[in-house]
Amino acid sequence: MVERGSIRLFTFRDIPVRLHWTFGLLFLWVLYTGMRFGMDWPAIGVLALLVTSLFACVVFHEFGHALTARHFGIHTRDIILSPIGGVARLHKIPEKPAQELLVALAGPAVNVIIASILAVVAWLTLPTFLDIQGETETAIFWIGNFVPLLFWMNLYLVVFNMIPAFPMDGGRVLRALLALRIGRLKATTYAAAIGRGLAILFLVLAVWQQELFLGLIGLFVYFMASQELKMVKSEHLYRQFTVGQMTRRRFTALPEHTTIQEAVHALQHSLETHFPIMDEHHQISSYVRAKDLLKGISSGHGGLSVTYVAKPVQGILPTETALPDAFHYFQRDQDALLLVSDPEGRIVGVLDRDQIDHVLYWSQRHGGFPTI
Numbered sequence: 001m002v003e004r005g006s007i008r009l010f011t012f013r014d015i016p017v018r019l020h021w022t023f024g025l026l027f028l029w030v031l032y033t034g035m036r037f038g039m040d041w042p043a044i045g046v047l048a049l050l051v052t053s054l055f056a057c058v059v060f061h062e063f064g065h066a067l068t069a070r071h072f073g074i075h076t077r078d079i080i081l082s083p084i085g086g087v088a089r090l091h092k093i094p095e096k097p098a099q100e101l102l103v104a105l106a107g108p109a110v111n112v113i114i115a116s117i118l119a120v121v122a123w124l125t126l127p128t129f130l131d132i133q134g135e136t137e138t139a140i141f142w143i144g145n146f147v148p149l150l151f152w153m154n155l156y157l158v159v160f161n162m163i164p165a166f167p168m169d170g171g172r173v174l175r176a177l178l179a180l181r182i183g184r185l186k187a188t189t190y191a192a193a194i195g196r197g198l199a200i201l202f203l204v205l206a207v208w209q210q211e212l213f214l215g216l217i218g219l220f221v222y223f224m225a226s227q228e229l230k231m232v233k234s235e236h237l238y239r240q241f242t243v244g245q246m247t248r249r250r251f252t253a254l255p256e257h258t259t260i261q262e263a264v265h266a267l268q269h270s271l272e273t274h275f276p277i278m279d280e281h282h283q284i285s286s287y288v289r290a291k292d293l294l295k296g297i298s299s300g301h302g303g304l305s306v307t308y309v310a311k312p313v314q315g316i317l318p319t320e321t322a323l324p325d326a327f328h329y330f331q332r333d334q335d336a337l338l339l340v341s342d343p344e345g346r347i348v349g350v351l352d353r354d355q356i357d358h359v360l361y362w363s364q365r366h367g368g369f370p371t372i
Contacts, residue, residue: 006080017059020082026051029083034137043141050146053079054153057114061157062088064110065103072099077332084220089327093172095184101176104169108161111154118151165195165221166228188232195225234326243326244319246356248341253278253305254288260342261302263293274337274352277310284347286310287337316341319348326351343357 006018034044059079066088068078073326077089094100108220130148134140141149171191172223176188202218205211253276254263265273267290276284292309301308314329314336320343329336330353339349 005183005255012063013070014065015063015076015088018056018078018080020080020237022083023081026083031368033365037137037215039103039141041051046141046143046146048247048300050141050149050153053146054085054157057111057150057157060110060114061087061107061161066107068103069094072096072103075105077170077312077342084318092324092330094176097176097179100172100179104172104176107169108158111158111161115151115154115158118147118154122147123137125236135141145197164191165198165225166192167224168221171195171228175366185232185236188229192229195228196222197227212326238327239345242319243317243321243323243338243351244348246323247265247351248355249274249349251276251350253284256280256305256307258306259303260293260306261297263288263306264297264302274308274335274350275352276339276350277306277315277335284339286312287350289335311335311337313337313339315339315346317351323356326356 004021009017009019011017014079030048031044034047035037035312039047043203047192059082062079065357066079069076069088069090072094074094075091076331079086079088090103094103119130126144126147128148130146130151132140132145134142134145139342161168162173163171165176166172166175171194175187175346176182178190199218199220199222202214202221206218208213251271252272254266256277256279258266259278266275273290275288277286277288278284286307288306288310292311293306296302296309298306314333315361316339317326318341324340329338336352339347340349340351342348
């Protein structure tokens with residue numbers, strides 16, 4: 001199944017594993033490397049097998065993160081493999097430092113276990129144990145060296161991932177350890193500064209050694225450290241608000257027999273970008289987006305009911321819910337619409353991402369909250 005540039009390989013424990021389309025470039029790199037160093041075809045085949053096996057280890061690594069996070073009630077959207085590695089896309093990062101520490105360490109711990117198993121296999125089957133035999137690339141990449149090479153590659157993954165810089169696991173371990181003493185925001189500030197310092201060091205070394213790959217890593221680390229700090233600052237801001245403070249309490253609910261043409265007319269006289277749809281029992285379970293209404297008109301379906309382009313409401317949140325707890329809905333769908341209920345369970349309003357941005361802008365610019 002193709003989705004947003006990736007192909008679903010399989011699903012395990014309700015977590016899809018996807019292969020990004022750029023992954024094929026990795027095997028072009030294998031072919032280029034083999035030809036560059038004069039390797040014969042069997043050696044290139046072993047190198048390709050090693051790369052494939054290493055990414056299988058990366059999948060286990062990411063499941064280490066994902067299943068540990070699930071233990072703490074945090075779900076994983078999917079695991080995506082690309083030429084530069086894998087990433088388990090959690091709905092949110094654990095906010096408790098001890099939990100983040102365990103989730104971060106779980107991935108490298110899996111590689112340590114794999115390396116230990118490979119060491120036992122080498123000890124039982126190879127006379128040279130973990131020594132890599134051969135002088136040239138063709139001699140090194142032969143099937144007899146497969147287990148030792150994969151062993152050292154797993155150890156490399158552990159060492160590389162423990163570099164104390166975002167987005168590597170070491171950056172999250174550092175942040176979690178600091179957060180135990182100074183809080184999440186300050187810990188992220190210090191960890192991001194260390195990460196950007198290391199990134200600059202990578203860039204200097206890349207220029208000095210003329211290593212393009214190291215330079216790309218440096219740029220990547222610098223960007224991700226900055227993004228992590230920006231995200232945590234935003235979360236810190238959001239934590240000051242509840243869902244109830246963001247709720248749009250005056251909204252237009254369209255009867256389900258409303259046509260798309262009629263809804264577009266209502267859209268032209270409203271600042272709303274989402275319209276809840278009310279059924280004959282006066283219940284709201286779906287909504288329609290402005291862009292889908294306009295698409296319906298342009299495709300000649302103006303006379304059809306709005307239910308033709310409706311989407312199900314993603315959730316119902318109590319007014320006292322902390323705002324960051326609503327954001328995993330918007331991570332899955334930027335255009336999500338949530339219903340908001342009072343302590344008695346009555347629907348008192350709706351919430352979408354545009355509404356949140358509007359209220360945050362108003363509160364920072366003018367102080368207080370707009371009437372909504």
